[in-house]
Each structure stands twice: as structure tokens, then as C-alpha cells.
Amino acid sequence: MKHWKSAISAFFLAAIPVPGFATDPSSDASVLLQVDVTSTAASTQFSLAELQAFPVVSFETETIWTDGVQQFTGVSLAALLGHLEISEGMMELQAVNDYVVEFPVSGAVEGGPIVAYERNGALMSRRDKGPLWIVFPYDSNPAYQTEEIFSKSVWQLVRIIVKSEG
Numbered sequence: 001m002k003h004w005k006s007a008i009s010a011f012f013l014a015a016i017p018v019p020g021f022a023t024d025p026s027s028d029a030s031v032l033l034q035v036d037v038t039s040t041a042a043s044t045q046f047s048l049a050e051l052q053a054f055p056v057v058s059f060e061t062e063t064i065w066t067d068g069v070q071q072f073t074g075v076s077l078a079a080l081l082g083h084l085e086i087s088e089g090m091m092e093l094q095a096v097n098d099y100v101v102e103f104p105v106s107g108a109v110e111g112g113p114i115v116a117y118e119r120n121g122a123l124m125s126r127r128d129k130g131p132l133w134i135v136f137p138y139d140s141n142p143a144y145q146t147e148e149i150f151s152k153s154v155w156q157l158v159r160i161i162v163k164s165e166g
Contacts, residue, residue: 032048061137072135090162113135
């Protein structure tokens with residue numbers, strides 16, 4: 001009975017729109033991601049079209065949340081931060097359900113994590129861990145196969161807050 005109630009709750013929570021953020025990731029003008037930089041009070045919002053304008057990164061990997069090898073496509077977290085001229089500090093990665101985890105900007109390296117907007121060639125719905133998911137190429141590097149990295153693999157990502165170190 002308890003599992004049934006959890007499933008019903010999850011279904012309704014997935015359907016609740018988040019103010020200011022897209023519920024339909026295919027809408028070009030809807031905000032999917034906001035990046036705030038506390039040291040400059042700068043805030044940048046990205047739509048799907050704006051994220052897709054970055055160089056596209058794709059890789060195949062297995063995850064602990066899916067069955068079999070999956071193909072993820074998105075923008076390199078390093079490229080996104082580079083575009084915003086962010087090279088140091090600590091990020092707070094925030095999901096739609098208020099899950100928050102810290103991740104150093106130095107961990108956003110080429111060949112590392114991406115902000116994925118597609119899985120297996122299709123946009124991800126909120127129900128499928130989308131519309132944005134921080135994904136690491138887990139299979140290509142044993143350093144990405146740790147509980148710490150798994151905890152930083154934020155799905156339903158809506159905001160990144162960059163804080164200065166020190």
C-alpha cells in the first residue's frame with residue numbers, strides 16, 4: 001500500500017508546473033535552466049534552443065538509473081561555464097524537487113559531465129528525468145563510478161548557482 005501511495009504522489013508531483021520554468025521542453029522560448037553567479041549578481045536563463053546552439057556533445061554510457069546503454073546528448077558543462085566566463089568556485093546544482101548538491105567548477109572538464117537534453121535521440125520529459133540531466137560518461141572513466149559522482153548526477157535540473165570560493 002505504501003508503494004502505491006508513493007507512485008501516486010510521484011505522478012502528481014511530476015505534473016506540477018514549476019513557476020518560471022518550462023513544462024514543455026520543446027518550446028523554444030521557455031526557460032529550462034537558470035545560472036546565477038553570486039559574486040557578480042548575474043543571472044542567465046537558457047531555453048532549449050539556446051542550449052542546442054552550443055557545440056553538441058553525445059556519448060553512450062550505462063547508468064545506475066536506467067537499463068542498458070543509453071545515448072545522452074547535450075552541452076558540455078565546461079562549455080556552458082566557459083561561455084559565462086566562470087572558471088572557479090563552487091556550483092550548487094538544483095533540481096525541480098529542491099534536491100541540491102555542490103560540485104566544484106573545476107570538475108566541469110571537457111570529456112566530463114554534460115547538461116543532457118536528449119536521451120536516445122529524444123527530448124526528455126520531466127517524467128523521464130528531464131528536461132535536463134547532469135550526466136557523466138560513467139563507462140569511460142572509473143572516477144565517474146562513485147557514489148559521490150552519482151549524487152551529482154542531477155536530473156530535472158533547473159538552476160545552477162555559482163559561488164566564489166573563499
